[in-house]
Amino acid sequence: MNNNTTPPEIKKNEVHDNTTVVAMKHLKKSFGNNDVLKDITLQINKGESLVILGKSGTGKSVLIKCIVGLNVFDDGELSIFGQDISKISKPELIAVRKKIGFLFQSGALYDSMSVRENLEFPLKRQQQTIGDDEMDAMVKEALGNVGLSEAIDKKPSELSGGMRKRLGLARTLILKPEIMLYDEPTTGLDPITSKEISTLILDVQNKFQTTSIIITHDIECAKRTANRIIVLKEGVCFAEGSYTELENSGDSWIRSFFE
Amino acid sequence: MQQVEPINPPVERIPESTNISIRVSLLSKFFLEVASFSLFMLRFFKEVFKPPYEFNELLKQCFLIGYKSLPLIGITGFIIGLVLTIQSRPTLAKFGAVSWLPAMVGVSIIREIGPVISALIFAGKVGSGIGAELASMKVTEQIDAMQVSWTNPFKYLVVSRVLAATLMLPLLVIFSDAIGLFGSFVGVNLKDHVSFYLFFSQIFQSLEFKDLLPAITKTFFFGFAIGLIGSYTGYNSNKGTEGVGEAANTAVVFSSLMVFIIDMLAVQITSLMQS
Numbered sequence: 001m002n003n004n005t006t007p008p009e010i011k012k013n014e015v016h017d018n019t020t021v022v023a024m025k026h027l028k029k030s031f032g033n034n035d036v037l038k039d040i041t042l043q044i045n046k047g048e049s050l051v052i053l054g055k056s057g058t059g060k061s062v063l064i065k066c067i068v069g070l071n072v073f074d075d076g077e078l079s080i081f082g083q084d085i086s087k088i089s090k091p092e093l094i095a096v097r098k099k100i101g102f103l104f105q106s107g108a109l110y111d112s113m114s115v116r117e118n119l120e121f122p123l124k125r126q127q128q129t130i131g132d133d134e135m136d137a138m139v140k141e142a143l144g145n146v147g148l149s150e151a152i153d154k155k156p157s158e159l160s161g162g163m164r165k166r167l168g169l170a171r172t173l174i175l176k177p178e179i180m181l182y183d184e185p186t187t188g189l190d191p192i193t194s195k196e197i198s199t200l201i202l203d204v205q206n207k208f209q210t211t212s213i214i215i216t217h218d219i220e221c222a223k224r225t226a227n228r229i230i231v232l233k234e235g236v237c238f239a240e241g242s243y244t245e246l247e248n249s250g251d252s253w254i255r256s257f258f259e
Numbered sequence: 260m261q262q263v264e265p266i267n268p269p270v271e272r273i274p275e276s277t278n279i280s281i282r283v284s285l286l287s288k289f290f291l292e293v294a295s296f297s298l299f300m301l302r303f304f305k306e307v308f309k310p311p312y313e314f315n316e317l318l319k320q321c322f323l324i325g326y327k328s329l330p331l332i333g334i335t336g337f338i339i340g341l342v343l344t345i346q347s348r349p350t351l352a353k354f355g356a357v358s359w360l361p362a363m364v365g366v367s368i369i370r371e372i373g374p375v376i377s378a379l380i381f382a383g384k385v386g387s388g389i390g391a392e393l394a395s396m397k398v399t400e401q402i403d404a405m406q407v408s409w410t411n412p413f414k415y416l417v418v419s420r421v422l423a424a425t426l427m428l429p430l431l432v433i434f435s436d437a438i439g440l441f442g443s444f445v446g447v448n449l450k451d452h453v454s455f456y457l458f459f460s461q462i463f464q465s466l467e468f469k470d471l472l473p474a475i476t477k478t479f480f481f482g483f484a485i486g487l488i489g490s491y492t493g494y495n496s497n498k499g500t501e502g503v504g505e506a507a508n509t510a511v512v513f514s515s516l517m518v519f520i521i522d523m524l525a526v527q528i529t530s531l532m533q534s
Contacts, residue, residue, distance in 0.1 A: 070403050098409065108404035111395075122408035 019046040020082070021179060021211045022067060027076035029062055036062050037073070038235030049205055049212040051222040053257055054232035060215040061105075063232070064181045067213070068102045069093075080179075098126065101177030101210075105184045107168035109156040116152050119143070119171050126175055142174040143167075145207075146200060162193035166200065173204060180204065182214040186221045198224040219258055231257070299491050303421060306414045316419040324385050324420070325427030329434065335380050336435035339372055340364065340442025348450065357451070358461075364443045365462035370474050373436040375522055378481040381428055382514040386489040389420050390510030393493025394503040402494075417490040424486025429478040469533065477525040484517040 022044040029037040036059040044050050052060050065071040066078065069085075078085050080096050088096070110118050119139045123130060130138075143149045146166040156164060165185060172180065185201065186194035198221045205212055205225075216222055222229060223243050231239040231246065231254055239246060239254050247258040344364050351357050393416060396402050405412040444458045489510040496502035 065403075068407055070406060094409070097407075100407075102404075102407045104400045104404055106399050108400040110401055110404070111399075121410075125409045 020044070021046050021048075021080070022213070023077075023079040025077040027063075027066065027073050027078060029059070029066060029071060029073045035235055037066075040076070040232075040235070040237060042230060042237055042240075044211060044213060046211055047205075047209055049201075049214065049225050049227045051214045051216060051226035051229045052232060053216070053222065053229055054238075056217075058232045059235055060232055061183055064102070064183060064213055064215060067179075068100050068181060069097055070102075098175070099178040101172035101175060101180045103165070103168050103172050103180065103182045103185055105187055107156075107164040109164055109167060109171070111156055113156075114152075115143070115148070115154050115156070115159075115167060118156065118167065119174055122171060122175055138174060142170040145173060145204075146170045160193075162189055162196060165189065165193075165197055169197075169200060169204070173208070176208065178210060180210045180212045182212065182216070184215055184217065186216060186218040191220070194218055194221060195224075197221070201225050295495070296491055299495075300487060302413060303418060303487065306411070306418050307422070309414075311414075313415050313419050316415055317422055320419045320423035321427055324423045325430060328381065328384055328427070328431055331384060332377055332380060332431045332435045333438045335376060336373065336438035337442035337445075339376055340368060340439035340444075341446040342442075343367060343372065343439075344443040344446030345449070348446075360447055361443065361453070361458050361461040362465035364446075365440060366465055366470060368439045368443065369436055369466060370470050371522075373439050374432050374474050374478050374481065375518060377432045377435040378428065378478065378485065378518045379515055381424075381431065381482070382485045382518060383511055385424060386485045386510040386514040387507040389424075389486065389489030390493040390496075391503050391507040393417075393420075393490060394496035394506035397494065397496055398499055398503060413494070417494060420490055421483065421486035424489075425479055425482040428482030428485070429475055432475065432478045469529075473525060473529040477521060480521045480525070481518050484521060485514040488514040488517060 020043045024043070025041050027037055027040040028035070040063060052063065054060050062071055066073045067080070081099070083092065083096055085093055085096060110121065113121065116139055119142055120135055123135055123138060139152070140149065143152055146169055148163060148166055148170060151159060151163060151167070156167065159167060169185075180201075182201065186197050189197065198218075201212065201214065201221075202225055204210060212225070214221070214225055226243055229241060229243060229246050230237050233239075233253075239249065239251065241249075246254055249255055344360060347363060348357060348360060351360055351363070393402075396416070402412045402416070405415060440459070440462060444453070444455065447453050447458060492506040492510045492513075496506040498505060
């Protein structure tokens with residue numbers, strides 16, 4: 001009998017598809033006199049897992065909020081699935097953004113709703129013709145995917161930090177997004193739960209073939225999940241490469257992230 | 260001889276130019292806030308008629324805002340009716356006008372005290388609740404999460420709460436008035452013996468339709484102002500957890516103030532219409 005309780009090691013998805021899913025050119029965003037994003041140019045391929053590193057306040061969260069539409073960028077170009085989002089119509093924009101999922105740093109669970117209602121909320125909004133039985137099956141499947149089946153009738157306040165993150169992930173995944181944006185998914189968690197969340201991110205990527213953009217300060221999480229890492233500094237992409245390349249970088253500032 | 264340092268150092272005078280700039284900045288902040296609130300109200304009127312309509316959330320809010328406020332509104336209404344009767348009795352007794360007690364208390368409660376006291380209680384309970392709830396939802400990114408779930412958070416959160424407050428306060432005031440009159444009946448019967456039928460006959464003989472209509476109409480405006488101010492302070496809170504308390508506090512202060520301002524305007528308009 002196998003008594004080993006550690007989750008099985010999940011290998012990173014190798015990126016073979018060169019289709020660009022998200023492309024940015026000279027993206028700029030300011031808040032008042034504070035230029036948060038000065039000139040961001042990058043592209044993310046289908047199935048890739050991109051980790052964005054950087055000190056606090058360098059605009060990492062602002063960058064992914066521009067992708068999902070929570071922040072409106074001031075200048076530059078942003079294309080998602082080949083469509084320049086500043087030039088397409090509102091229905092087209094909605095259709096594009098329906099393919100994007102966002103896991104918030106705090107989980108952003110609706111406190112007044114139960115776990116089940118939290119998962120039903122986006123489903124009811126996006127698929128208004130869905131039947132009760134079908135919705136129930138989808139909710140149970142989503143909770144099963146993150147190992148939270150037993151918590152279906154609990155309130156978010158009754159869940160631990162790790163469970164809240166997993167529930168947040170389940171709520172995002174229930175809509176089967178093609179791009180997943182993770183805003184500091186392991187912040188505030190103990191090392192074991194952080195490892196579980198990193199494994200879950202890889203699991204989701206392998207199972208649903210999603211493209212992931214992960215913002216993190218957790219180097220272990222970056223090591224486990226990243227195909228490619230970008231380091232932001234003062235509103236620009238300062239460095240780019242694989243985990244090993246950046247870990248052995250000639251720049252001491254970049255190396256300091258990995259120490 | 261050694262010079263002694265003065266105990267109280269001379270007060271440094273703020274230059275006149277600094278004083279003026281502080282006043283200008285406070286004034287501009289006030290006008291910016293007024294403009295921002297006006298835009299918020301305008302957005303409410305734009306969103307309220309636009310489908311899809313959030314009926315389920317509206318019903319839920321009516322239950323939370325209206326039904327859950329019944330005990331508090333009822334208890335305060337009863338106490339106000341009772342206390343007003345007990346306090347008014349000696350004054351009327353001096354003029355031998357104790358028999359006028361039901362009529363006087365009835366008119367006071369229906370016209371003024373019932374609506375205003377209920378609205379102030381409502382502002383304290385519901386206005387602060389809406390402000391704190393929306394502010395904490397903003398801090399914990401729940402409003403952003405709604406936006407990425409293809410929900411219009413303004414419509415779902417603000418429109419439903421403002422409508423519920425607008426619709427529920429008049430009902431609560433009618434309830435409070437009824438309980439207040441019953442409190443008054445109990446107050447009268449502490450010293451005298453007046454039958455239930457006689458007491459209420461006296462009240463309804465002294466009341467006219469023109470007493471009831473403006474009194475109830477103004478409560479719609481009270482409810483609207485309380486809901487809108489609570490939603491505005493919560494929805495626009497941006498100071499983290501500190502902002503939650505601030506939103507609740509600001510909601511109570513400004514909605515209570517607005518209740519008095521609307522009441523004053525309502526009295527003026529009613530007087531003009533009746534003259």
